[in-house]
Amino acid sequence: MADIGAHSGGGRVKNGHESLEASPGMTLAERLRQKLEGAIAAGHLEPGSRLDEQEIAQRFGVSRTPVREAFRLMAANNLVELRGRQGATVRSIKAQALIEMFQVMAELEGLCARLAARRVSLAWGAEIGKVHQQLVAAGETGDIDVFYDINQEFHEAIYEASRNTFLAEQTRKLRNQVAAYRRRVTRMPNRIADTVREHEAIMRAILAHDPERAHSAMRDHVNLLGDNLLDFLAAFE
Amino acid sequence: MADIGAHSGGGRVKNGHESLEASPGMTLAERLRQKLEGAIAAGHLEPGSRLDEQEIAQRFGVSRTPVREAFRLMAANNLVELRGRQGATVRSIKAQALIEMFQVMAELEGLCARLAARRVSLAWGAEIGKVHQQLVAAGETGDIDVFYDINQEFHEAIYEASRNTFLAEQTRKLRNQVAAYRRRVTRMPNRIADTVREHEAIMRAILAHDPERAHSAMRDHVNLLGDNLLDFLAAFE
DNA sequence: CGAAGCTATTTTGTATACATATATTGTTAT
DNA sequence: ATAACAATATATGTATACAAAATAGCTTCG
The missing domain is CATH 1.20.120.530 (GntR ligand-binding domain-like)
Incomplete structure (x- = not known):
């Protein structure tokens, strides 16, 4: 899978989790949204590729809850597609x-x-x-x-x-x-x-x-x- | 508070919960979204009014989780405003x-x-x-x-x-x-x-x-x- | 050999429990 | 009386546990 945020100077830290940049006052869901949207815009996440809740949660060291909420927020911007009970995918545009x-x-x-x-x-x-x-x-x-x-x-x-x-x-x-x-x-x-x-x-x-x-x-x-x-x-x- | 769905033929049922119309294959979050968006468009929910997670959850007899997800989905359509850690409000347009x-x-x-x-x-x-x-x-x-x-x-x-x-x-x-x-x-x-x-x-x-x-x-x-x-x-x- | 149907696994959806931030209330000091 | 501060209460955010659906894999039958 594409390495999310691979360009943003050393996103990975020693505990194996990708950092979400200390952003006080911001919820995890919001920070995840920013990270993921950046990765999509930069092309690090292939359009059409599936967004796995567990994988992303583990990658950033959080639970599935904020990940799911981030997906919903991104659906707002039409950057991901949510098919009921079939997961989220990076919106691919024909x-x-x-x-x-x-x-x-x-x-x-x-x-x-x-x-x-x-x-x-x-x-x-x-x-x-x-x-x-x-x-x-x-x-x-x-x-x-x-x-x-x-x-x-x-x-x-x-x-x-x-x-x-x-x-x-x-x-x-x-x-x-x-x-x-x-x-x-x-x-x-x-x-x-x-x-x-x-x-x-x-x-x-x-x-x-x-x-x-x-x-x-x-x-x-x-x-x-x-x-x-x-x-x-x-x-x- | 405004009675959500009061117009849609007998939304309330005997157990005190408002029904979400049996819609097989649809998630609760999605059904909630439809209900709430309808209520907003019809003017039953005053613009600017606060959307209380617990109240809505109780009203429809579900947990807070799908309610929260519905809020996120509605933010997509700019129908609700999400201010971090300060709840959701029906978007009021100046x-x-x-x-x-x-x-x-x-x-x-x-x-x-x-x-x-x-x-x-x-x-x-x-x-x-x-x-x-x-x-x-x-x-x-x-x-x-x-x-x-x-x-x-x-x-x-x-x-x-x-x-x-x-x-x-x-x-x-x-x-x-x-x-x-x-x-x-x-x-x-x-x-x-x-x-x-x-x-x-x-x-x-x-x-x-x-x-x-x-x-x-x-x-x-x-x-x-x-x-x-x-x-x-x-x-x- | 292929298709249909069943079982097992994985993944999504929902509920509940816990943590933390914000709002509220009451108190105290100026 | 007002303003600032502290303690409490409430609501949001997050984690975990459970339920249900979808997918995958296997078996069986045509």
């Missing part, structure tokens, strides 16, 4: 579902961009500009993981700039759902250069307070990414 | 949040309508037309509860016609979240007549395969409802 999800995501991110263009303040404009500069720099060095993270920050900045916390949360969730698949596509040939160019168009529209252009630029950006992702998957399956 | 949610809902339902206009088949067109006829009839008799239900069916038909199951599910969930608030607004003065008129515009655009007109008609419809709802709330708070 190509058809990905198409559908990107269609929705394009609309939601497009709305974020539209609202951001209408509402963005000078401070936020500067923030977005700064993140974009970092992205350009990361694109030049070619460090894909750094690029991926800053790309995320760019979108996050636009979510915030929309000043619609519900929309921001909804879009974030959707983004997390497809994260495991998205990450793979960053490595495609011209993806980095394209992304930088598309982001620039989005940013310019927002800073120019042009809602419709921001909307369509973001929509196109997300749709292009979706197309790339589907091409990528088609090549493997 | 006016500001309602504005934000309707903004998203208008976009999603608009997308449904747009896709429906592009993809609707003759059979589905007939179905939508039939539902609309029922709505007109219900509007004339003035039975508000029937009208509310058929209204729901009309929108549901459009979700299906979009042929995007993910979008349909997402929109449905959002609709459920605001259901407890929506229901109240149906009783406003001209709401029924307005709704019929707006639906007609939407339907015509869909049957004419005019995606943009369908989109904007639906968007306007949802936004008008949102405005009405906010007016209504403003009058009380």
